[in-house]
Amino acid sequence: MTRDMSRRLAAAVAVALVACAAAGLAAQNAPAQDGPPYAIGVMPPGGAAPRLSDGHPDFSGLWLPNGAGQGVSGRYGVDPAARRQFDPKVTPEAPPSFQPWALAKIKAMTPTELELSKSSVNCQPRGVPAIWLQNPYSTQLVHKPGLLVQLYEVLNNFRVIHTDGRPLPRFPEPLFHGNSATRWDGDTLVVESVGFDERTYVMPNGWFHSDEMKVTERYSRPSLNYLIVEVTVEDPKVLTRPWKSAPRRWTLASGDIYEFYCTNNRELEELQTLREQELKGQK
Amino acid sequence: MKTRLLAVVACGVLLASVPAQAHHSFAAEFDSANCKDFSGTLTKVDWQNPHAYFYMDVKDASGKTESWSFQTYALITLKRAGLERQVFVDNVGKEVWVRGCIAKNGKKNYAAAGTMKFPDGVLRQVGQLQD
Numbered sequence: 365m366t367r368d369m370s371r372r373l374a375a376a377v378a379v380a381l382v383a384c385a386a387a388g389l390a391a392q393n394a395p396a397q398d399g400p401p402y403a404i405g406v407m408p409p410g411g412a413a414p415r416l417s418d419g420h421p422d423f424s425g426l427w428l429p430n431g432a433g434q435g436v437s438g439r440y441g442v443d444p445a446a447r448r449q450f451d452p453k454v455t456p457e458a459p460p461s462f463q464p465w466a467l468a469k470i471k472a473m474t475p476t477e478l479e480l481s482k483s484s485v486n487c488q489p490r491g492v493p494a495i496w497l498q499n500p501y502s503t504q505l506v507h508k509p510g511l512l513v514q515l516y517e518v519l520n521n522f523r524v525i526h527t528d529g530r531p532l533p534r535f536p537e538p539l540f541h542g543n544s545a546t547r548w549d550g551d552t553l554v555v556e557s558v559g560f561d562e563r564t565y566v567m568p569n570g571w572f573h574s575d576e577m578k579v580t581e582r583y584s585r586p587s588l589n590y591l592i593v594e595v596t597v598e599d600p601k602v603l604t605r606p607w608k609s610a611p612r613r614w615t616l617a618s619g620d621i622y623e624f625y626c627t628n629n630r631e632l633e634e635l636q637t638l639r640e641q642e643l644k645g646q647k
Numbered sequence: 648m649k650t651r652l653l654a655v656v657a658c659g660v661l662l663a664s665v666p667a668q669a670h671h672s673f674a675a676e677f678d679s680a681n682c683k684d685f686s687g688t689l690t691k692v693d694w695q696n697p698h699a700y701f702y703m704d705v706k707d708a709s710g711k712t713e714s715w716s717f718q719t720y721a722l723i724t725l726k727r728a729g730l731e732r733q734v735f736v737d738n739v740g741k742e743v744w745v746r747g748c749i750a751k752n753g754k755k756n757y758a759a760a761g762t763m764k765f766p767d768g769v770l771r772q773v774g775q776l777q778d
Contacts, residue, residue, distance in 0.1 A: 435727025438720055438772040479675040487697060501723060517723065622723040628695035631718070635676055638752040 403441035407433040407615045410588030413551075418509040421551050421585045426504050426621060427614035433589060434617055437500060450610040457610040460571060466602045470570035476639045482568045485635060487626035489521050491540035491564035492557055493579045493595040497609060498568050504621045505591075512546075512553070512583075517621045525555060532558060540564060542579060555581040566597060574601035589616045673748070677759040679777040682748040685715060685758075689743045689765075692735035697721055701735055701760070703743065717747050717760040719773045730771055738765045748777045 414422040430436050432446035450457070462470065473481070483490040483498070490499060495516055504515040510528040523541040536543040536559025544557040557579045565572055577599040584592045595609040687705035699719045704712050719725060722732075743765055747758035760774045 435724065437724045438728035438730075438774075440772070475675045484697075501721070619727075622726065624696050624721070624723060626697045628693065628700075629697055630700070631676060631698065634750060634752055634754060634757075637754070638676065641752060 402443040402446070404432050404434065404436065404439065404446055405443045406431045406446045407589045409586070409590060410616070413585040413588055416507065416509050420509070420548060420553070422507050423505045423512065423553070423583060423585055423591060424507045425591070425616045426502055426619065427591050428502050428617045429500060429612070429614050431613055431615055433615040434619075449612040449614070452610070455610040458607070460566075460597070460607040461604045462571075463602055463604055466572070470572070473570050474639075474642060476635055476642055478570055479635050480632070480639060481565055481570060481572075483519075483565070484568065485631055487519060487629050487632065488563060489519060489540040490516075491561060492523070492542050493581065493597060493609075494564060494566055494568075495521070495523075495541075496581065496593050496595055496612065497566065501624065502617060502621055503614070515621060517624050519626055520624055527553065532556070538562065538575065549582075551584060553583040555583070557581070572602065573597070573599050576601050590614070591616070673759050673775045673777055676751060677748040677777060678751050679748055682746060682761070682777060683758075685717075685745045685747060686742065687712075687715070689735065689738050689741060690714065691739065692732065694722060694732045694735075699725065699732075699735075703745065705756075713756055715756040715758065717745060717758050717774075719760050720775070725773065728772065730773065734765065741766050747774075 414424075416422045428435065429449055430447055431449075432442065436442045436447050445451070479485050483494065489495075495503075495514075495518075499516070499518055501517040503517065506513040506515065510526065512525040512527055514523040514525065516522065521540075525544050525546060527546045529547070530545065532545045533543050538559055538561045540561045540563075542557035543559040544555050546553060546555045548554070558577075560573060560575070560577050560579075562573065562575060566577075577597060580596040580598075582592075582594040582596075586592060591614040592611045593614065594611045596606055597603065597608075598606045685703060685705050687703040689701060690704055691702040693700040699722055700716050701719065703715050703717065705715050706712050720728075725731075743763060745758075745760050745764075746762045747760045750757045750759075759777065761772070761776045763771050763773045765771075
């Protein structure tokens with residue numbers, strides 16, 4: 365960078381900081397109905413949620429994990445409230461309470477091992493419930509009486525949930541998305557799942573699970589533009605008590621789900637090289 | 648005027664960078680203490696998931712040209728931010744500017760791109776900001 369560019373950038377940052385501070389003050393001082401001056405704001409609720417022919421809410425749509433109704437990563441001028449899936453001040457989400465052995469196992473992971481364990485790095489399916497907890501990409505829901513199909517943009521994964529009242533299998537096999545049974549609680553669809561492949565992580569912080577994990581998802585659509593997903597994880601081998609997520613909001617988006625086959629995964633190779641260097645004590 | 652324009656963009660960067668989605672940490676793979684400005688000729692783009700990669704011929708201080716490769720966001724993240732593959736294709740052979748951070752494992756001429764400018768001068772976020 366030339367000295368002139370540096371000077372200009374420094375001046376710009378200084379002006380920007382003042383401008384940001386002024387914008388913040390203006391937002392605080394402005395009447396609430398004016399709202400902050402963001403190019404991308406929080407989606408309005410929209411009208412009433414559509415319903416299926418059987419009278420239950422219809423969850424069909426392309427959903428994004430934010431409050432904006434469009435992609436927000438890599439974009440400027442986005443209201444911070446529109447980036448969030450929930451406001452921790454309003455609906456706090458308690459951290460999981462791990463069994464001592466599980467916490468020790470997680471803490472023993474190096475930063476590189478932690479990275480290598482992440483689905484976003486190793487391209488293994490996120491699985492349930494991670495697909496609803498650690499997924500920045502879109503999900504297309506196709507909902508019919510008796511059937512909820514979930515098309516996950518990330519890694520082109522899909523999941524078929526039968527909502528026809530069939531019970532859980534007697535001998536569930538270990539699957540990335542588990543084995544599910546559903547029931548309606550008013551306008552909320554409750555999906556209970558057991559039998560999970562132990563290679564998945566619940567969160568990208570090393571939170572692994574056991575073969576005894578049971579996941580309960582609660583889906584609701586309070587209005588046209590919003591889907592709310594709440595997740596409860598029970599796993600007595602790993603957790604000292606069940607963990608419940610905040611109600612996480614997804615907003616209805618225009619546009620299409622995109623192809624996302626993970627075929628050129630250089631990140632994994634680079635991190636594996638870094639891990640080998642760490643083990644040799646070079647880094 | 649330019650300063651004011653830069654300020655608006657910088658304000659956006661500041662606002663955009665605070666709540667970044669950290670679904671995985673570039674900081675584990677790239678060195679946030681070793682980020683640099685690169686200017687050079689865009690030569691190629693690999694439009695493949697999970698990240699796009701683009702290549703630049705970068706001249707060092709001695710005038711020697713070396714090819715560098717840069718990792719970006721996932722394709723759909725670029726697209727939803729309005730950055731289509733065609734933007735890269737249209738600018739192959741042209742001068743571009745990138746702020747990027749070097750790989751921690753010592754791989755030669757490899758970095759993660761954070762912000763980028765094509766000849767249109769618009770500052771675009773093409774990867775997670777690290778510094």
